[in-house]
Amino acid sequence: PYTGPSAAEISKKRKEYLSPSIVHLFKNPLNLVDGKMQYLYDENGRRYLDAFGGIATVCCGHCHPDVVAAIINQTKRLQHSTVLYLNHAIADFAEALASKLPGDLKVVFFTNSGTEANELALMMARLYTGCHDIISLRNGYHGNAAGTMGATAQSNYKFNTVQIGVHHALNPDQYRGVFGSDGVKYAGDVQEIIDYGTCGRVAGFIAEAIQGVGGILELAPGYLPAVYSSIRKAGGLCIADEVQSGFARTGSHFWGFEAHDVVPDIVTMAKGIGNGIPIGAVVTTPEIAKVLTYRTYFNTFGGNPVCAAGGLAVLRVIEKEKLQQNAFVVGSYLKERLTSLKDKHEIIGDVRGRGLMLGIELVTDRQLKTPAKAEILHLMDQMKELGVLVGKGGFHGNVFRITPPLCFTKEDADFLVDVMDYTLSKM
Numbered sequence: 001p002y003t004g005p006s007a008a009e010i011s012k013k014r015k016e017y018l019s020p021s022i023v024h025l026f027k028n029p030l031n032l033v034d035g036k037m038q039y040l041y042d043e044n045g046r047r048y049l050d051a052f053g054g055i056a057t058v059c060c061g062h063c064h065p066d067v068v069a070a071i072i073n074q075t076k077r078l079q080h081s082t083v084l085y086l087n088h089a090i091a092d093f094a095e096a097l098a099s100k101l102p103g104d105l106k107v108v109f110f111t112n113s114g115t116e117a118n119e120l121a122l123m124m125a126r127l128y129t130g131c132h133d134i135i136s137l138r139n140g141y142h143g144n145a146a147g148t149m150g151a152t153a154q155s156n157y158k159f160n161t162v163q164i165g166v167h168h169a170l171n172p173d174q175y176r177g178v179f180g181s182d183g184v185k186y187a188g189d190v191q192e193i194i195d196y197g198t199c200g201r202v203a204g205f206i207a208e209a210i211q212g213v214g215g216i217l218e219l220a221p222g223y224l225p226a227v228y229s230s231i232r233k234a235g236g237l238c239i240a241d242e243v244q245s246g247f248a249r250t251g252s253h254f255w256g257f258e259a260h261d262v263v264p265d266i267v268t269m270a271k272g273i274g275n276g277i278p279i280g281a282v283v284t285t286p287e288i289a290k291v292l293t294y295r296t297y298f299n300t301f302g303g304n305p306v307c308a309a310g311g312l313a314v315l316r317v318i319e320k321e322k323l324q325q326n327a328f329v330v331g332s333y334l335k336e337r338l339t340s341l342k343d344k345h346e347i348i349g350d351v352r353g354r355g356l357m358l359g360i361e362l363v364t365d366r367q368l369k370t371p372a373k374a375e376i377l378h379l380m381d382q383m384k385e386l387g388v389l390v391g392k393g394g395f396h397g398n399v400f401r402i403t404p405p406l407c408f409t410k411e412d413a414d415f416l417v418d419v420m421d422y423t424l425s426k427m
Ligand code: PMP
Pocket: 055, 112, 113, 114, 115, 116, 118, 141, 142, 143, 144, 208, 212, 213, 241, 242, 243, 244, 270, 271
């Protein structure tokens, strides 16, 4: 049993010693002390079904024994920086990761987070093209450092810092967007930005295939191929941010961009890559990777032996346990059940997503699509009381985010939907 400090004691310390901007999902914050696969346990040993997976971070399951063993074994043997010496862990992981990517995408740079991965990707695009302008999508999230905060396009996550040479294109949002599901029409806006907002040449374009923080919005079909074509004509590189949609989460594919029939020039990843340990990566072609040889580029802990060993174990577990297939089967079943809740509950405006990356947008008026902001907080709290943790997101904060560990079962899906149905009925 847990004998550490109580939730109240931890809250007090957090208030005194940690960032005042910490977000709490619940009225009474949860004190989590243990995790096992798709379950989390609080200080009293109470079990919760985790349908948020630490923001799509946990892909194999909490404390998956193979991943834990790989981390412990490597920690006992050696942990150090990767920069100066050889070690097999980083090389083995890079080789395995490259084998998961199409085309010529086979040079890997490791980082410690998604922000760092995207910062590096943006810099490479700028160096490679000799241009500065980057186009990203409104409602996208790419990180919180100087460059990535520019590409991030939600005021909620932007501080008043200088932002130069970033343009935010119309979001191909199939629920609220002006062109519905016509991806090619939205892509016209990127061409217009190139034509009217730049010298006609750009460094690149960055987008998530499914916006995670933005509320599980899947780019309208036809959008990415049209945009990639415009960007390449303007000399730019296409960057796929797979921080949330990568690592088998979408079920139908290993990477989110694959559902759109495109091959990016640079792919960035984090979160699921390490099943909870801090690691990120940028994968690109040998030709683009060369831009970093003109100066010294190094990252003290990027691809360190412990995180690399953990990452390699994650890839093996995804394969061994057929987690992509599971994400597809369980995710499709869950989406179907959630969609049927829409007939019963007027507050559900939209059910969307792919595999185990699903979103449910709540509105108080289906015609006006008025965000149900207060209602979602109440519902999340009630679901927590019944033992189910879901996330929330979207610009208005009115979208349930369901991104569980990929070992989620049909029974878990049933429990989640039943609990959601019950709390919606009680409201
Ligand atoms: N890209 C996407 C799509 C993300 O969702 C996030 C984190 N929410 C990031 C980048 C930034 O990753 P990190 O928080 O690890 O810096």
